[in-house]
Amino acid sequence: xxxxTLAAVARQLGVCPTTAKKFLQHVPEVQVEANGRMLYRHDVxxxxxRSGGNQAVQRPAVVA
Numbered sequence: 615x616x617x618x619t620l621a622a623v624a625r626q627l628g629v630c631p632t633t634a635k636k637f638l639q640h641v642p643e644v645q646v647e648a649n650g651r652m653l654y655r656h657d658v659x660x661x662x663x664r665s666g667g668n669q670a671v672q673r674p675a676v677v678a
Contacts, residue, residue: 616656617646623654624647 618626624634638644644658662668 617648617653618659619651619653623659626659636666647676 620631624631627634641662644654646653
């Protein structure tokens with residue numbers, strides 16, 4: 615099982631850490647506490663995105 619930090623999740627999603635944290639609140643069973651740090655399961659995140667769950671989450675408009 616691959617675990618990611620919040621910064622790593624943000625990089626993979628292409629958003630800032632604050633937006634990534636708000637997004638992760640909608641993903642069930644993605645958080646894991648290890649060594650006093652909150653980490654996120656990569657496999658659960660990928661499954662959530664592939665299943666289309668991320669379409670239900672409102673994304674803020676990108677200002678160009």
